């Protein structure tokens with residue numbers, strides 16, 4: 001019970017349609033398995049409810065809440081709901097991020113609308129969620145924020161807005177860490193590599209009119225460790241460590257969860 005009696009808000013705790021488990025849903029489930037009360041927040045309430053039901057089925061504590069990260073008021077309401085319901089806020093996990101699903105493109109095809117949409121979803125949403133969580137965490141003199149970036153911040157990645165926002169997520173997390181260290185609030189960021197999640201694999205298969213197996217094999221071949229993508233559980237376990245008191249002296253860290261992709265040379 002590594003998160004016994006903790007209260008966690010997981011934003012993006014539903015998942016896109018497709019096979020397997022998403023990073024956000026897996027994280028919400030892992031947090032609850034380790035004793036946290038989890039508010040599963042998502043733009044798609046039904047998907048967040050499904051996550052909360054999976055947690056309840058295992059005997060965990062969870063509730064679902066609808067919020068769209070592009071709307072600050074809904075994020076404020078989600079944080080306030082968790083705080084009112086369970087009396088504290090120990091963990092904020094910001095999982096929402098989109099790439100092709102948000103209309104991101106290479107620079108020659110990128111529109112202003114797509115740039116604004118992907119930036120608002122990937123970056124502004126996390127910043128606004130933190131804005132509303134921090135006063136509670138600062139007053140408590142404790143809290144752990146885990147943000148989700150991507151190895152796309154560092155490795156070659158063709159779509160402009162995804163890469164730029166995921167790199168900004170690292171800078172923002174470092175700023176959060178240093179500005180909130182005196183209050184005992186930690187902030188760390190995970191850089192997932194190639195993961196076998198519905199958003200990453202099924203969306204690419206759908207958009208590219210390819211089979212899921214074909215997209216999965218292409219991604220597997222790029223992973224040094226065992227030649228296989230990671231899963232949502234790999235991200236969830238890293239998030240669990242960073243959110244728990246085991247990471248008590250760790251803040252401002254960028255942790256790749258990528259099967260060695262970032263150290264592959266050539």
Ligand SMILES: NC(=O)c1ccc[n+]([C@@H]2O[C@H](COP(=O)([O-])OP(=O)(O)OC[C@H]3O[C@@H](n4cnc5c(N)ncnc54)[C@H](O)[C@@H]3O)[C@@H](O)[C@H]2O)c1
Pocket residue numbers: 011012013014015016021022023024025041042043044047067068069070095096097098121148149150151191192193194195196197198199200232
């Ligand atoms: N899957 C990968 O290979 C991979 C690699 C690197 C980074 N990541 C990052 O991991 C995170 C999650 O990816 P995933 O594959 O688990 O996706 P997912 O589709 O399983 O989960 C994302 C959730 O976010 C929700 N969401 C989307 N827009 C929203 C909005 N405006 N407001 C509220 N909720 C919204 C979706 O409904 C969905 O439930 C993203 O930040 C992604 O960039 C994924």
